[in-house]
Structure formats: C-alpha cells, structure tokens
Amino acid sequence: MxxxxxxxxxxxxxxxxxxxxxxxxxxxxxxxxxxxxxxxxxxxxxxxxxxxxxxxxxxxxxxxxxxxxxxCPKCKKATKVGYKVISKRTLRGGAKGSSKDQKSKVRICKKCGQKI
Ligand SMILES: [Zn+2]
Structure with a gap:
C-alpha cells in the first residue's frame, strides 16, 4: 500500500x-x-x-x-508515490557494495524525488 x-x-x-x-x-x-x-x-x-x-x-x-x-513531507505538494530499491547501507550513509548489504524498498516523491 x-x-x-x-x-x-x-x-x-x-x-x-x-x-x-x-x-x-x-x-x-x-x-x-x-x-x-x-x-x-x-x-x-x-x-x-x-x-x-x-x-x-x-x-x-x-x-x-x-x-x-x-x-510529500519534503516539498509539501500532493504527489504520486514511486518506489526505489536502495541498499540499507546507503540509507544509513555507509559505503556500498558489501556482500552483507541488504536491499530496502523506499517510497519516493515523484515531484521532488526525495525519500518519503
Ligand atoms: Zn516531494
């Protein structure tokens, strides 16, 4: 949802x-x-x-x-929701590419591209 x-x-x-x-x-x-x-x-x-x-x-x-x-809480516009799969490591701001890296699906604002 x-x-x-x-x-x-x-x-x-x-x-x-x-x-x-x-x-x-x-x-x-x-x-x-x-x-x-x-x-x-x-x-x-x-x-x-x-x-x-x-x-x-x-x-x-x-x-x-x-x-x-x-x-969208970032740009305050009514928007469509998009999804993006990113690594949890990236979410935490760490380095990419570890074998232990897990993927996470996040919601993205289609207006400003920010993670919601
Ligand atoms: Zn937005």
Whole structure:
C-alpha cells in the first residue's frame, strides 16, 4: 500500500475534496484509509450508566485510497508515490557494495524525488 498511517493526504474526490488530513489507520486488504476529520459519520453513543445522557459523536469512516493523494513531507505538494530499491547501507550513509548489504524498498516523491 502506497499510503501509510501517519501520512498527510489530500482528498481529491467526493464531498471532502480539497481537504487535507492525517491518516489515522490504513486497511491494506480493503485499500482503504481512515483519515482525521474526513468522511465523518454520526455515531450514537449509548449512555454507559443510568442517568447519563447518550451522545452523538462524529467519527471518520474509511475511504478508498483512490480518493486521496499523498502530500510529500519534503516539498509539501500532493504527489504520486514511486518506489526505489536502495541498499540499507546507503540509507544509513555507509559505503556500498558489501556482500552483507541488504536491499530496502523506499517510497519516493515523484515531484521532488526525495525519500518519503
Ligand atoms: Zn516531494
């Protein structure tokens, strides 16, 4: 899944188009994301004890990943996510080419080319 928990995203379609929010939870199987303040649904909370009032709260419901774009934390633009395979050694800033070197897949912003 290209977008993960904690990412900032821009909503690109539907009622919340143009709104930005943070991903609270990702559901890779369904390709859906729960985004802070987006796709709010009213939920009735029953009183827990006698004498307490029931409440109506607004909670976000998951939306499909195709409705959002990632906001790059580096260039602050809504972008497409690319992938790049680099060695973990390079990630840590060390020398390349060791036989023990492991490869790691990182996300890349297609606008500025930075690792996300
Ligand atoms: Zn960028």
């Amino acid at each position: 290209k977008i993960k928990k904690g990412d900032q995203v821009l909503i690109i379609s539907g009622k919340y188009r143009g709104k930005k929010g943070k991903v609270l939870k990702a559901f890779p199987k369904e390709q859906r994301l729960l985004i802070e303040g987006v796709n709010l649904r009213k939920k009735h909370i029953r009183p827990k004890r006698e004498g307490e009032k029931g409440q109506i709260v607004e909670l976000p419901a998951p939306i499909h990943i195709s409705n959002v774009k990632l906001i």
